[in-house]
Every structure is written in C-alpha cells, then in structure tokens.
Amino acid sequence: MNSADLGRRVGVPSTALFTDQYELTMVQAALKAGTADRRSVFEAFTRRLPEGRRYGVVAGIGRVLDAVENFHFDDEMLTFLREQNVVDGPTLAWLADYRFSGDVWGYPEGEVYFPGSPILRVEGSFAECVLLETVILSILNHDSAIAAAASRMSAAAGGRGLIEMGARRTHELSAVASARAAYIGGFNTTSDLAAGFRYNIPTVGTSAHAFTLLHDTERDAFRAQVDSLGRGTTLLVDTYDVAEAVRTAVEVAGTELGAVRIDSGDLLLVAHRVRQQLDELGATGTKIVVTSDLDEYAIASLAAAPVDAYGVGTQVVTGSGQPTCSMVYKLVARAGSADPSEPLRPVAKKSLGAKSSVGGRKWAARRLDENGVAEAEVVGTGAVPPELAGRQLLVELVRGGEVIAREPLDAARERHIAARAGLPMSAVQLSRGEPVIPTEYM
Template identity: 80%
Template sequence: MNTAELGLPVAVPSTALFTDQYELTMLQAALRGGTADRRSVFEVFTRRLPEGRRYGVLAGTGRVLDAVENFRFDEAVLDFLRDRQLIDDATLEWLAGYRFRGDIWGYPEGDVYFPGSPLMRVEGTFAEAVLLETVILSILNHDSAVAAAASRMSVAAGSRQLIEMGARRTHELAAVAASRAAYLGGFHSTSDLAAGFRYGIPTVGTSAHAFTLLHDSERDAFTVQIASLGRGTTLLVDTYDVAEAVRMAVELAGPELGAVRIDSGDLLLVAHRVRQQLDDLGAKDTKIVVTSDLDEYAIASLAVAPVNAYGVGTQLVTGSGHPTCSMVYKLVARAESTAPEAPLVPVAKKSLGGKTSIGGRKWAARRLDADGVAEAEVIGTGEIPPELADQQLLVELVREGRVLARESLDTVRERHAEARASLPLSAMQLSRGEPVLPTEYV
C-alpha cells in the first residue's frame, strides 16, 4: 500500500535524471543516425545468484512502475541538461515530449527467480526504452537484494516476529525502500515512520539506551516509560545489570509487562536466563525481543532460545553481505528497420569473461513435478510447449505506456510466501549451495 492508497497527498518528483549520461548520448546518436525509432526489446536478468544463495526474490516492481510514470523531462531538468551542454538542441526537444508509450512484461513482484530468468521485458522504440535502464536496475537490484535477505531471515525465524530497524544504517531514501522490500520478504513491522507513512507497513518502537541514561536511575526511566506507554510496553533491560532490570521491570509493570528487549551479550544464554526469571516472577506472557547485529545465521542459531521477536538492522538493509543482485538490462532483439511491421532480429553480447547473453524475446515458465513442487525454470524464445502454457511466469504490467494494475504490498508479500513454499525443501537451507532450480533453455 502506498500513500495514494492511504488517501494521503503524494509528491511526485521527476525520475528522469535517475539515469546515466550515456543513455542520453546514445539517444542523441541514435536520433542523428535514424535508428532511434527501431522497435526494441530489452530484458532484465542476472547471470548468477549471489554466491551460495538458493533462490532470488524479485522486489521493487511497484516502485519501477511509479518511476516509469514519473520519467518526465520538465523545464528544470531540461535547463540542467542545456546548461551543461550534455546533448544537442534536437535531443532536448525530443526529451521535452518524452513519455514511455511501450509495453512492459515481468515476473509478478514477490516471485522467486533464478539465473537467466527474464525478470522484466521492456518493449518500445530504442529511444524510449534505453532511457529506463538505470532507474529500473537501481530499483530492482537494491530492493531484490534486501528482499532476498529478508526471505532467508524469515525462513530462519519461523513463526517468530521480525522487526526491520535498519534506517540508521543506510541512506534515508534507501531505508524506506528497504523497509518495503523487507516486509515483502516476510518481516512483520518496521521502525521507520516514513515507510509506515508511504506503504502502510506496521511501525513499532519504544526506547533506546539514551532514554535510560537520561534519568537519574533505571527505575526512574522505567517508571516514566510505563506511565507514558502503558504496561504493555517493551523495556530495554541491558543498560546496566540485566537480572536486576528484569526484576525491576516486573515489579513496576506487573505480569502485564509487554516485553523486554536484550541488545547485547550472549543472546542465547541471556534469553534463557531472562525467560526463567520472567516465569519465576509470574510474567509468563511477557515476550523477549532480541537485537544486536543479527543476520539469518544468528537468527537460526537462536531457534532454541525462548525468543519471541528479532530486530534486524545492518545486515538486512545491506542484503546480508550481498547488497546487489547483479541484474543487467540488455537489448535482446531489435527491428530490422524503423518500419512498423519490420521483423525483430535477435541480438546478444558475445564478449569474453562470462558476460555473454542470449538473444531473442523470451518467455519463461516454472515446471512443476507431480506433487506441484517446482523442478525447473524453463526459458525459451520460440513457441511455448503446450504442457507449460499454464505455468508461464511473465505478466503484462504496462500496455502502450499505461500501467495496467497496481498491487497492494500485502498481496505481493503473500505471493512471495506462496512462491517460496512451492520450492523444494532444500531451498530453505541456509548452508551454501547451488540454485535450487536448474535453468533450462529450449
């Protein structure tokens, strides 16, 4: 859900300069050479998953659709380009009327993907499609990296709550996108209010160590917080002595105390001790929240701990060691001429070093076994085999420049859970391994 869905005012800045200069210089040369209007097909894909990952998670499609709609060269943008003398007057005039009027197909947001998966296909003239390369890649690479990390953490956490709290560990705008991607990947709430405002994600937060240190004693701090936020609040108990803080917390709030948070130390050991202490004090329903540089491996190691929720920051918003998905945006087909009916010709990069690509406008399907479990990602450029016709993955997102439909974030989140559940059980392993599905080209 975005601010428009919430009925809130939305500022819509131009996204036209979220691009690289060479997109505009290519445009200028193509306009001059008479090839700018050739019908073209670009595809987004990755040649490999991050090392050791079993599957990827597509996130950011909704943000891409917003960016494409707002890709406009207004007067301020045109003045900037004119003042820098980056492109000629003819190109500036062309950009003044720019609107993407092509088509976009893609995997549904929240779906899983594998090496070679044609995650997004952009079709239009070369001129209108080439300009979108950088903004599409910057969104999909970032959001998909965070969503993949979130998905792995969700697997590790099982039914326990996950709180995204990484805003202070990344760029302020990236933090909002990261919250969205984390929620898609299985997190339940965020500490970032901008993400709650823009996307309707549940927000949480109570106090930091600074609040405790502000007061003359820990008792004073707890007393004020309980008076302000109620007995159901979460008290941070590791500023001084954990055992004493837990005893005091239950004394002041009673067994109705909502939760205690532990942010340091041997979390496994401390959580067991705190749970025993809470139970002994009669606070059997008081929950335990743990934070402190968690990643999916740390979360998995705490599976036997009496923990109710995890707060995750740095490792989540940086993709847990893989802050990008290495997605690329490549021309895979173009028309023989600018004539409207000119046939498409497959094209592909053939350079050395593993950076080759496969030409042609592609379809993709996920073949299932007799039990309905995915067994292969099948990609082709010709006619799709009849047995795969009802298992196609790409859906129409934009037709002749018009966004066909926007989905709520909850819908996308549910789709990811279903897609992940359709994979073989080995996909849930956190140990390093190959992609859980092979990619077959037909």
C-alpha cells in the first residue's frame, strides 16, 4: 500500500460523537481506577459470515483511516457532554486533548475475509482504543456488507458492466459510502455525484421516465436528449411501447445510438427482442442496459440475454438482504500498565454459546494448495510458521497515530479482483453454503 490520497478528503468533520455513550463512561471509570493507560490490543472480526455467504469482502478501511484521523473533541462537543452530564470534569479534560497515538494493522481494503479473520487490530492505551470501537464497527459493518453484495453481483455479471444507482434508496450519506464500497466490489460506475466528487468514481446518468412524459411525444423527448447529450447517449425505451420506442430512437439518433435502457417487463424476453430489432435497424453497436430491482440472482438469470450492462439500486445499497457483517471489536490482550516492556497477556470473553472469543494478539495468513488456490485462513498468536511468512494478510495502516497507508480506490478494487480469483471456484456460486475455506487457529 502507498501513501497516495484516497480521494477528496475535504470538509471532513470530527467523528468523535459517532460513538456510543458507554465508550466515554468506560473511559471515565478507567481513568478513576488508574487502568485507562494500560497497553491494550483490540481486534475487529466476525464470528460468522452472513447466512449462505461463502466469503466476506473488506471495505471501509480508507474511511476508517479518515475517522481515526478526525476523531477529536471540539469545544462545542465538550460543552454538549458537560451539559448532558455524560462524563465528569476530569474526563472532559482528558477528552479535550484526545488524539489517537497508537498503531493500527489490518487487512488491506478489497481483500477477502472469513470467520475469525482479525480484520483490524488497534493497539494503544485502553482509553484511546476503546473510544474508536463504535465508529470503526459502523464503517466496517456497513461498507463490507455492501462490497460483499457487489462482489456477488460482479461475479454473476461475468464481465458485463455494473452501474450503482441506489442513492435514492438509502440515507444520503450512506449512499456515498455504498457507492464507494460497490466500486471496490466490482461495480464500474455510480449515478451518485457526491461519490464521484469525493472518491473519483466514474459517474453516469441520462434521463428518467419523467423526461419523456414532460414532452408532447416520445420523439420530442428523444430529440431533446440527443441534441443535448449527443448520439452516444442512452435512451430510455419502456415509457410506452418498447418496439415503437426503439424504432424512434434509431430514427432520431441514427445507428450511432449509444445504448437503450429497459426498466420493466420480462427483461430476458424484452432484451432479446430489442437486440434483434436494433440489429435489423442497423444499430448493431447500440448497447442494451437493463435496470428494475436487480440483484445477483436476477443478474445471473440474464446471463444468456444480450445485455451489456446492469443498473442496480436497492439491492446493492442494502447488502442484498445482508445489510451488516456482524463484526465485533474486542479486547484480546492487555498489559498491567503503560510500560511497553511489560508483556501483553491474552484476554477473551468466555460466554456460553457462539459469542466466545479467542484471546491474544493475532496474525493471519492464507495457505495455498499446490495450484496456488486458497485452502485455509490460518490465524495464530505465536510465531508465524516459516512457510506462511510470505502469506501474511495484515498490513500496517497507522503508526504512532499517523496514517501511513492511504491508497487510490482503484488499488482496492484491483486487489479484490485478485483475491476473489484466488479462492476455490465454488466461492462465486450463488447457492447457499459454508465459507469456501476453513479458518484454522494456531
């Protein structure tokens, strides 16, 4: 990873109140008890993948780095905390000087993960690390869920174009984060201009049915769009009669028409009919874009259709039925003081059932078979076996409170393509199943 800027990071507000109150009250109690400075290690991981999913996708690391860098309490925030009696005076004074000064290691963005993978490791004093829990989980749980859905859709699309167009189906800020995560997962473009501005994601868009309905005739609408945007534009052809619209579109734009979009009906049948009609009219280079509540299953069902690109909205920005990854952020090791020479000792929650954790500061590596295909996610707390030393997954992200690993978004996108290609072929099957490789603890 390099230090290239992730995107436009202008106007980023403080992230300090994107947190739960108990993070601050824990700090207050730890300060009073004299334990707040104990050297600690927290890890973000998930105990299981969403039901039926075979791999997860790490997304949001770049946004986490922004959140850590901008986690500080200004005067207005401190006044709010004082007036609401959230914490006491000594804690307010401590918060006023807060800047994260520890280290962060993690899976690079775009990498795949599995149950138990130590996706993010945060090291520093207990107080400074625990404050970051909520904002880290908020970002990773959301973005990784979107990226996983996008990855499944990308695999189903088989190299055809994918347009993220879900801004109107989610919160306006979530829409920007969703477009970013979808791009990492394999989408090519977004309709959301804020995402394009902030993260340099290619943006697309032409017109909706309202534009056709505005005009006296469909021909008038097509003429207005072509005159404004050129013959390479995409014309929406299902406002009235599709066959008539396609004929009119080619008459208006000529055989150089860029694309037509179909947003309703039996997409498989209509796409075949439209392709035949376009070819008969001489518009053999005109592409077909389909939209209309698509998900990975609908995309897969259109594999035999003459479709060039898919526009996906609701399902990608909601994780295609899995809007969170159930990641947790747990203390896994701590010392008895702030002394860096004092050894860390493993700690872990030992609950009954599925909520227990594995203690200790962890490393992770991916073991490959003789063909170079992943066969296990190996997680350990001791020495890394020599044969896995070159396959370690965690990279240094923050050192001494300074972010050292920003990278262009395209690097994460390319990494994901390579990581997914390195999994067994069954990883991209849409049938429900267990994680495609097991997690082994050492």
